Amino acid sequence: MKLKKNIATSESGFIFNPATGDSFAANPLAADILARAKEGLNPAAIKADILARYDVAPGQLEKDWDDLLAQLRDFNLLD
């Protein structure tokens, strides 16, 4: 997952794409994932952290992860 370089994210979960003017509201977990991705953390490390912190089965996490990626791609937020 590689967010476009100029995408702005805020702690409150607000995402702004300055190239298109689109803005989105992310829930706290999605905002946390995006913040970590922006810091350069790789997906495996982010997922491991989620598995450690939340009561979620690895299979469910993979499915939700794919859903998130599909949405981000759809919103034109990924490189």
Place this chain on the structure above:
Amino acid sequence: MAVTGLNATDSPGPGVAVIRALRETPDFDLRIVGLSYEALEPGIYLRELVDRTYQLPYPSAGTAALLERLRYIREQEDVAVLIPNFDAELYNFIKLAPQLRALGMHTFLPTLAQLDARDKLNLPAFGAAHGLHVPASRPLHHAAELATAAETLGWPLVLKGRYYDAAVVHSLAQAEQAFLRLSGLWGVPLIAQQFVAGQEINIAGLGDGHGRALSVVPMRKLTITDKGKAWAGITLADEALLALARRFAEATQWRGGFELEIMRSASGELFIMEINPRFPAWIYLTAAAGQNQPAALLRLALGLPVTMMEEYAVGKMFVRYAWDLITDHTQFQQVAALGEL
């Protein structure tokens, strides 16, 4: 200085926004004269922005009537620079530019050839000549031509008035109705244009007349009125949009303010839907974002240097609002009866 386009209505002229931007320049202490056509143009009564207003004859009265009126205004006011803001009046002001200069009134306007080349009727040829993407279009003189236009351009179809107004129509019945309305308002020919789906983006720019765009600020419309006018917008950072506007200024050697109306298709292609030969009504956003285009045009008109403006605030937004301005009937009567306030 003097500024037209004081009709800050739901389909606003740019004058009030231009004046608001000019008021913020630290370069000059300005006395600003408004030039109006109708007695109820809101800008006339915005006394904190407009020091005095004079009515002008309608563009259809011709250049002689306009010159006579401007000569009178010049006798009353020390107008050094004049900024016209309506498409329909530009022809007369461009024609009169030498006489106005002789009266001490400077303008910074496109040439008649530039004005003509970007006309809606000539847009396809303009695009072809400069390698710019524009939607296919054709002029319509009679409603009977609608069916053929739709066959060539497909449904839905965009019908445009010569200077203002447009309608998106999905059937021949809708097209005929829109043709009657638009031709009744604006005359013929209308323009039938291929519909392009996508994101509406506008770019405000200032050309120096030598191929350089001294300022370019793109804005995406966030909400639009039923007339398609931006009611809220946000500045964008997109190198492709900046490059397109710079290419336009270079190709045309554009002189003065301009607005490119862009449609970005789902595949990212940029179509120029329309080229306005003046500042747009949202021009104050350029000043708010750090590139005061009206103030820069004022300097150009006076022959003063203007440096290339590169940086602007991205994500700067405007949200337009309606406000009931209170005035007195005596003021209205003065404008309506004497043509001055």
